[in-house]
Amino acid sequence: xxxxxxxxxxxxxxxxxxxxxxxxxxxxxxxxxxxxxxxxxxxxxxxxxxxxxxxxxxxxxxxxxxxxxxxxxxxxxxxxxxxxxxxxxxxxxxxxxxxxxxxxxxxxxxxxxxxxxxxxxxxxxxxxxxxxxxxxxxxxxxxxxxxxxxxxxxxxxxxxxxxxxxxxxxxxxxxxxxxxxxxxxxxxxxxxxxxxxxxxxxxxxxxxxxxxxxxxxxxxxxxxxxxxxxxxxxxxxxxxxxxxxxxxxxxxxxxxxxxxxxxxxxxxxxxxxxxxxxxxxxxxxxxxxxxxxxxxxxxxxxxxxxxxxxxxxxxxxxxxxxxxxxxxxxxxxxxxxxxxxxxxxxxxxxxxxxxxxxxxxxxxxxxxxxxxxxxxxxxxxxxxxxxxxxxxxxxxxxxxxxxxxxxxxxxxxxxxxxxxxxxxxxxxxxxxxxxxxxxxxxxxxxxxxxxxxxxxxxxxxxxxxxxxxxxxxxxxxxxxxxxxxxxxxxxxxxxxxxxxxxxxxxxxxxxxxxxxxxxxxxxxxxxxxxxxxxxxxxxxxxxxxxxxxxxxxxxxxxxxxxxxxxxxxxxxxxxxxxxxxxxxxxxxxxxxxxxxxxxxxxxxxxxxxxxxxxxxxxxxxxxxxxxxxxxxxxxxxxxxxxxxxxxxxxxxxxxxxxxxxxxxxxxxxxxxxxxxxxxxxxxxxxxxxxxxxxxxxxxxxxxxxxxxxxxxxxxxxxxxxxxxxxxxxxxx
Ligand SMILES: Nc1ncnc2c1ncn2[C@@H]1O[C@H](COP(=O)(O)OP(=O)(O)OP(=O)(O)O)[C@@H](O)[C@H]1O
Ligand SMILES: [Mg+2]
Numbered sequence: 001x002x003x004x005x006x007x008x009x010x011x012x013x014x015x016x017x018x019x020x021x022x023x024x025x026x027x028x029x030x031x032x033x034x035x036x037x038x039x040x041x042x043x044x045x046x047x048x049x050x051x052x053x054x055x056x057x058x059x060x061x062x063x064x065x066x067x068x069x070x071x072x073x074x075x076x077x078x079x080x081x082x083x084x085x086x087x088x089x090x091x092x093x094x095x096x097x098x099x100x101x102x103x104x105x106x107x108x109x110x111x112x113x114x115x116x117x118x119x120x121x122x123x124x125x126x127x128x129x130x131x132x133x134x135x136x137x138x139x140x141x142x143x144x145x146x147x148x149x150x151x152x153x154x155x156x157x158x159x160x161x162x163x164x165x166x167x168x169x170x171x172x173x174x175x176x177x178x179x180x181x182x183x184x185x186x187x188x189x190x191x192x193x194x195x196x197x198x199x200x201x202x203x204x205x206x207x208x209x210x211x212x213x214x215x216x217x218x219x220x221x222x223x224x225x226x227x228x229x230x231x232x233x234x235x236x237x238x239x240x241x242x243x244x245x246x247x248x249x250x251x252x253x254x255x256x257x258x259x260x261x262x263x264x265x266x267x268x269x270x271x272x273x274x275x276x277x278x279x280x281x282x283x284x285x286x287x288x289x290x291x292x293x294x295x296x297x298x299x300x301x302x303x304x305x306x307x308x309x310x311x312x313x314x315x316x317x318x319x320x321x322x323x324x325x326x327x328x329x330x331x332x333x334x335x336x337x338x339x340x341x342x343x344x345x346x347x348x349x350x351x352x353x354x355x356x357x358x359x360x361x362x363x364x365x366x367x368x369x370x371x372x373x374x375x376x377x378x379x380x381x382x383x384x385x386x387x388x389x390x391x392x393x394x395x396x397x398x399x400x401x402x403x404x405x406x407x408x409x410x411x412x413x414x415x416x417x418x419x420x421x422x423x424x425x426x427x428x429x430x431x432x433x434x435x436x437x438x439x440x441x442x443x444x445x446x447x448x449x450x451x452x453x454x455x456x457x458x459x460x461x462x463x464x465x466x467x468x469x470x471x472x473x474x475x476x477x478x479x480x481x482x483x484x485x486x487x488x489x490x491x492x493x494x495x496x497x498x499x500x501x502x503x504x505x506x507x508x509x510x511x512x513x514x515x516x517x518x519x520x521x522x523x524x525x526x527x528x529x530x531x532x533x534x535x536x537x538x539x540x541x542x543x544x545x546x547x548x549x550x551x552x553x554x555x556x557x558x559x560x561x562x563x564x565x566x567x568x569x570x571x572x573x574x575x576x577x578x579x580x581x582x583x584x585x586x587x588x589x590x591x592x593x594x595x596x597x598x599x600x601x602x603x604x605x606x607x608x609x610x611x612x613x614x615x616x617x618x619x620x621x622x623x624x625x626x627x628x629x630x631x632x633x634x635x636x637x638x639x640x641x642x643x644x645x646x647x648x649x650x651x652x653x654x655x656x657x658x659x660x661x662x663x664x665x666x667x668x669x670x671x672x673x674x675x676x677x678x679x680x681x682x683x684x685x686x687x688x689x690x691x692x693x694x695x696x697x698x699x700x701x702x703x704x705x706x707x708x709x710x711x712x713x714x715x716x717x718x719x720x721x722x723x724x725x726x727x728x729x730x731x732x
Contacts, residue, residue, distance in 0.1 A: 001100040002118070019039040063078045066493040068494075095491075169220075184420070185421060235273070258339075263342060269452035273449060294428050294432055320442075326385070344367065471547075500523070521562055524672070528559065529546070560627045570607065593662075599625075628645075682699070
């Protein structure tokens with residue numbers, strides 16, 4: 001992230017040697033100002049405008065943190081270990097940059113060196129300085145159209161021969177239709193106007209015109225059919241490319257975008273691109289060719305009249321150039337609102353039961369109405385521009401026709417031109433005005449094509465933040481997990497894991513406990529390498545997991561997530577998802593361990609029972625048991641259970657526990673549970689608190705310590721006692 005920006009003019013002399021200089025938009029009281037926070041020598045200087053508010057020595061600072069408040073954020077630190085001290089206040093959009101500054105100061109104090117800043121992870125466009133739109137890496141104001149088009153041509157390469165054939169056929173068909181007015185002229189001037197025969201020659205010319213018609217129609221039909229096929233194959237390829245890329249994206253990249261946004265890219269953006277390439281582009285190429293050919297013929301026939309015909313063209317071109325920027329902006333805005341509307345729809349339809357349970361249907365309709373109205377406004381404003389601009393340009397073009405009739409008519413009367421020539425000329429006008437007319441629509445079509453292509457290439461070209469190393473070796477995993485001083489935060493300014501270290505031997509069962517939101521599931525995300533650690537390392541069998549292929553790592557892990565997700569399909573398919581080539585016996589064995597077999601066979605369709613996208617027809621406990629069966633079927637070296645039995649009754653849980661006990665022998669098991677009794681077989685308990693390992697040891701050891709674990713156990717016993725007391729009938 002960039003830390004060194006140009007200081008304002010007035011401070012340039014003072015901050016000439018600054019190591020870092022970050023814009024800061026508030027003073028200490030939260031009032032807006034044009035300030036900077038700069039590091040000069042060993043001091044941090046905070047400026048509001050030209051006024052120096054404060055100077056602190058970097059060496060004295062510790063516990064540097066970013067506090068997020070309402071509408072603003074603060075950079076605070078302890079000076080010589082005292083109370084938190086305000087270094088700068090700023091709007092929240094600057095939080096990540098100040099978090100990077102805090103990291104730089106920490107490194108300076110530990111290693112006595114300032115880190116180099118870089119432009120990686122920047123969310124601004126370096127050309128125009130504007131903030132990039134969330135979920136996008138491309139600045140709509142500065143995106144180079146040429147490069148997008150070049151990339152698209154590369155993607156199109158396999159289809160180019162067929163496309164060239166199609167365009168050539170269209171050109172041929174159009175050449176034939178250009179011949180018609182010429183034959184027409186000969187017919188009028190040589191046979192009809194002088195009113196002389198022979199008749200059979202005139203009829204021959206009529207037959208020639210008819211043949212031209214038939215020939216050009218057949219060629220068009222053939223070309224159209226080829227074009228439809230090539231267009232759809234191309235859009236199919238694009239869709240699959242986009243989908244594969246999204247599948248390959250890291251969890252982090254996907255969670256930055258909404259499902260609606262991603263779906264829009266796969267469906268409508270690919271359709272827009274296809275529509276342009278196989279529709280607009282072909283038509284434009286064809287019309288341009290006929291425009292050039294017809295213009296040359298017209299010049300040969302009567303160059304003066306041709307110049308008159310082109311009189312309106314400069315005006316039209318000027319209009320298009322003037323409105324290009326406006327059109328670009330309107331399309332980008334249209335894309336964003338349409339994507340937002342998609343996201344809302346997707347979210348609400350998925351969560352319809354929550355909406356209904358809170359009776360907020362009306363509110364949701366209002367919410368959608370707002371976005372939909374905005375989308376409609378943007379579309380109206382966009383289309384209104386075209387609805388006005390299009391006819392005006394068409395009218396101006398049509399003006400040329402009057403000029404031709406006026407001057408051409410004079411020429412015919414004056415004898416400088418034949419009637420046939422004038423008719424040929426006016427017929428040709430159609431050939432130049434039709435392309436020019438559709439060229440006036442081109443900017444609109446080009447913009448929608450570039451917007452959609454840019455969105456697609458944003459997905460295609462996205463740099464992966466979790467990537468396999470080139471020399472990543474496939475190894476046998478035995479299940480030794482080691483965390484070495486691991487740091488991690490979903491956002492750079494909010495660390496969740498703050499220096500966790502532990503060591504789990506193969507075959508050990510580790511129970512992870514701790515208050516809610518403390519980072520237990522995050523530990524699992526890190527072991528699965530859904531995210532990369534920001535500090536320290538995670539070793540499996542002595543190898544940093546960043547040096548292992550992700551597939552090898554995940555193949556060896558069986559996981560039951562805290563939130564069970566089942567795909568639309570049969571129960572059998574959902575379990576076999578873990579091992580598509582599993583034999584039915586293996587699946588039955590897994591469901592028996594998960595205590596799911598009994599309830600599945602009682603269903604009318606048994607294993608073939610279809611479940612909805614979220615397993616709507618199943619209870620939470622049933623879903624969880626299917627998820628356990630799925631993890632068990634994988635026969636993994638490492639088994640991860642995140643609240644895997646939380647939705648089960650005590651009896652079922654007990655049965656599963658017993659089965660799991662047999663299963664976990666010889667595997668490293670990582671089990672998270674709030675119900676502490678679930679973890680009684682754990683060889684080691686890891687008690688997480690405030691992002692750190694607060695305690696580690698066996699159940700008895702931790703009880704003896706009388707620390708965090710002891711308090712959690714006591715609190716639960718109290719709750720259980722109370723529940724038991726409630727259950728005991730009161731004796732009369
Ligand atoms: N994808 C994410 N992006 C940003 N923050 C996240 C994300 N996932 C979790 N967090 C935050 O990280 C912190 C730790 O979350 P985590 O899910 O690891 O907690 P947990 O210990 O598993 O809690 P629980 O016991 O309730 O399941 C929480 O403050 C949570 O809000
Ligand atoms: Mg959790």
